[in-house]
Amino acid sequence: MIREKISILVPVYNVDKYLCRCIESLINQTYSNLEIILVNDGSTDDSNIICNKYLAMDNRIQVINQRHQGVSAARNRGLEAASCSLVSFVDSDDYVHPDYIKNLYELIVRYNADITVCDSFIIRGYSHAIEVRGEKTIVELTSNDALKMLLEEREKHIVTCWNKIYRKELFSGLNYPEGKIHEDEFITYKLLHRAKRIILLDQKLYYYCIRDGSIMQQDYSFKRLDMLDAFEERALYFKRYEFENFYIRSAYKYLAAIASHYDKIANSSISEEEVLKALKQRFIRFLKINDITGKLTARQKINLYSFLISPSFHKFLLAINVKIGQQD
Secondary structure: OOOOOEEEEEEEOOOOOOHHHHHHHHHOOOOOOEEEEEEEEOOOOOHHHHHHHHHHHOOOEEEEEEOOOOHHHHHHHHHHHOOOOEEEEOOOOOEEOOOHHHHHHHHHHHHOOOEEEEEEEEEEOOOOOOOOOOOOOEEEEEHHHHHHHHHHOOOHHHOOOEOEEEEHHHHOOOOOOOOOOOHHHHHHHHHHHHOOEEEEEEEEEEEEEEOOOOHHHOOOOHHHHHHHHHHHHHHHHHHHOOOHHHHHHHHHHHHHHHHHHHHHHHOOOOOOHHHHHHHHHHHHHHHHHOOOHHHOOHHHHHHHHHHHHOHHHHHHHHHHHHHOOOOO
């Protein structure tokens, strides 16, 4: 087997408590032909000291320093610097199994795949994942299979940028949106669309850390509305490429997400009438320009129009749907 060099891209920002664990898991990979690019995104703690310590220890490591611009800018900078045709992202508070790269790379070669994906453990803080042994299941997907899985949310980890190896050429002309959160939602569907073959490996090789202070663990903020921009872009992308089934489903999910965020804001300490009004106008504008109601189920129509009539009644209907086990 040809052992290609693989770029591992690590955005780093104020994670000195977790960074050694991450880097150690990368330098101790059983697949050793790597370049490890640490993008220090203007850290104000000891993260840069740690990066430089490992830079002196391992000649496979590169350190890039930039002013703080956010995780998307750090990932984009890593992609620019990557010299390899295969890339993988690892977040700096996470870590990976010793066979993470080896197992995913073997599938790239065996199936001539464009993306390989493993399963992940969710851990908290400094806890350690317990390795699950047993037979590993491999699922081969076409681009359409993977997009359907993404929209049906059957595999939560398929949307994330981490836990994967990609052919770098898939990113040609694409960048993670700088200044946004939910950045994976803006780009993953485009990568899956471009990929001809995606392989899922049912092995938990990526250890995703939930830590206090991370963006997604904070109380609700208006930044969460970035997800709506991603969902709207995704729906219009499928419309442009005439993927009608994907377009209808993603358009419905976009409108349902507007209603969900409306409810979260209305019941939060940051509730603002102007924001709620803007969300409802956004909902109406999309429906008016992109009339999808003729292709929705009766229950989906009721869910959408109940929001227009009364957001509180819409919430009541959704609660009933959840109680009786119905899902869209």
